[in-house]
Amino acid sequence: MDLAVRHRPAASLLEGIPDCTVRAGAPLAPCTTYGIGGPAEALAEPASVEALREVLGRCRxxxxxxxxxxxxxxxxVSxxxxxxxxxxxxRLRGCYRYGNRVTAEAGLPIPGLVTRCAEWGLAGAEALAGIPGTVGGAIAMNAGGRQGxxxxxxxxxxxxxxxxxxxxRAAADMGFAYRTADLRSETxxxxxxxxxxxxxxxxxxxxQAIHxxxxxxxxxxxxSAGCVFRNPGGKVGAGFLIDAAGLKGATRGGAxxxxxxxxxxxxxxxxTAADVTALAEHVRERVRERFGVSLESEIRIWA
Ligand SMILES: Cc1cc2nc3c(=O)[nH]c(=O)nc-3n(C[C@H](O)[C@H](O)[C@H](O)COP(=O)(O)OP(=O)(O)OC[C@H]3O[C@@H](n4cnc5c(N)ncnc54)[C@H](O)[C@@H]3O)c2cc1C
Incomplete structure (x- = not known):
């Protein structure tokens, strides 16, 4: 059956929302840095907070x-x-300065945030230099690295x-921890x-130096989607263990x-996503055999 026809119901639910594009059966691969993944039943791109609220409310x-x-x-993405x-x-990518504060909308790319803050002479956000993605994803993942x-x-x-x-929500109410936040199903x-x-x-x-x-x-x-595994205990490098297990260059299909x-x-x-998943499982098994450590996924898997 034609994808667009098969996927009509979720998309038609969102018809007529101002400032929101909706596509049925839209491929997700081009929306990811991996370039992997099948279609979404419907892909909605709100350009205003009102449109986002309407999308979420109708789906609920x-x-x-x-x-x-x-x-x-x-x-x-599977x-x-x-x-x-x-x-x-x-499409939600506003960025506003109020003195020493910056309010950035969820869809603003992280590199854009880093550049704007530097231009404004505001320090702190440069710790995120070189990290792809958006402000919303950075909050959801508590993105960072050695510099913070x-x-x-x-x-x-x-x-x-x-x-x-x-x-x-105040920062203290966000449940930030190593590469995670407690969003409680909120966007x-x-x-x-x-x-x-x-x-x-x-x-x-x-x-520039951090980048x-x-x-x-x-x-x-x-x-890629960045580091596949969390550092065990947030300390020992997962990459160090994988390297020590002799796995650099290991392949499964195209991964x-x-x-x-x-x-x-x-x-x-x-x-394919199946290639990446099979290789990640192979890595996990080898590291468990060799070091007795169970690696946990850092990337989010949509199946
Ligand atoms: C080459 C490369 C290098 C990387 N280096 C680093 C690094 O050094 N440090 C680091 O921390 N990460 C790194 N990453 C991973 C990635 O850049 C970060 O996790 C980033 O914060 C993801 O943002 P995103 O917008 O792409 O999120 P997505 O991949 O789109 O989503 C990730 C998760 O966040 C959720 N999410 C996204 N937006 C929202 C929102 N508005 N509201 C609620 N939930 C949301 C999604 O549902 C999903 O669960 C790297 C990735 C790549 C490809």
Whole structure:
């Protein structure tokens, strides 16, 4: 059956919402950094907070499942795609400054946030230099690295509940921990960060140095979703264990453990989600056999 016809119900539920594009059966692969994944039953891209509220509210009333995606930089979408509505936030990308505070909408790309803050002479966000994705994804994942994570910068987060109600949550109420936050099924609408004033050139040069250090050790040009596994206990490097197990360069189908950084599984040649999953399972088994450590997934899997 034609995909667009088969997928009509979830899309038609969202008909007529102003400032919102809706596509039935839209392929998700181009929406992810992996370039992998089947279609969404319906893909909605709201361009206003009102449109987002309406999408969430209608889905809630109709009992249609909703998933939210930003830049798809931490996602592995199954080859069969996903049921229900996928909300993509890329059209919500406002960024406003109030003194030392910056409020950024969920769909603003992280690199855009880093650049804007540096231009404004506001320091702190450069810790996120070189991390792809959006502000909403960075909040959901508490994105960061050696130079720090987003959580300590956050003052408050505006969210939307599954029934379309807007809330403002203080940072202390976000349950931030290593690469996670407790969103309680809410969608991030915007985040307000508290930053420090500094010379723009100094902030810019630190951002460049952090980006360059990442690019020197990680395969930033290859298709991936970043680190596949969480560092066990948040301390020992999963990449160190995978490398020590001799797995750099291991393949399954078109997926490969990056020879550059062992915690990256890259889409080397038309990989499928099944290839990535099979290789991740192989890595997990080998590391368990060799070191008695169970690796947990850091990337989010949509099956
Ligand atoms: C080359 C490369 C390098 C990377 N390096 C790092 C790194 O150094 N540090 C790091 O932390 N990460 C890194 N990552 C992973 C990724 O960049 C981060 O996790 C980023 O924060 C994901 O943002 P996103 O918008 O792409 O989220 P997505 O991949 O779209 O979504 C990830 C999760 O967040 C949820 N989500 C997204 N937006 C929202 C929203 N508005 N409201 C509620 N939930 C939402 C999704 O439902 C999903 O569960 C890297 C990825 C790549 C490809």
């Amino acid at each position: 009333d109709a009992g249609v499942p909703v998933r939210v995606m930003g830049g798809g930089a931490n996602l592995l 080859d069969a795609g996903v049921d229900g509505v996928v909300v993509r936030t890329r 994570e987003i959580a300590p910068l956050v003052e408050s987060v505006e969210t939307c509940t599954p029934d379309g109600v807007l809330r403002v 991030v609408v915007a985040a307000t960060l508290g930053l420090r004033r500094e010379d723009p050139a100094a902030v810019r040069s630190r951002a 360059d250090a990442k690019a020197a050790t990680q395969p930033l040009r290859d298709r 490969m453990v990056s020879p550059r950084h062992a915690n990256f599984i890259v889409n080397a040649c038309r990989a």
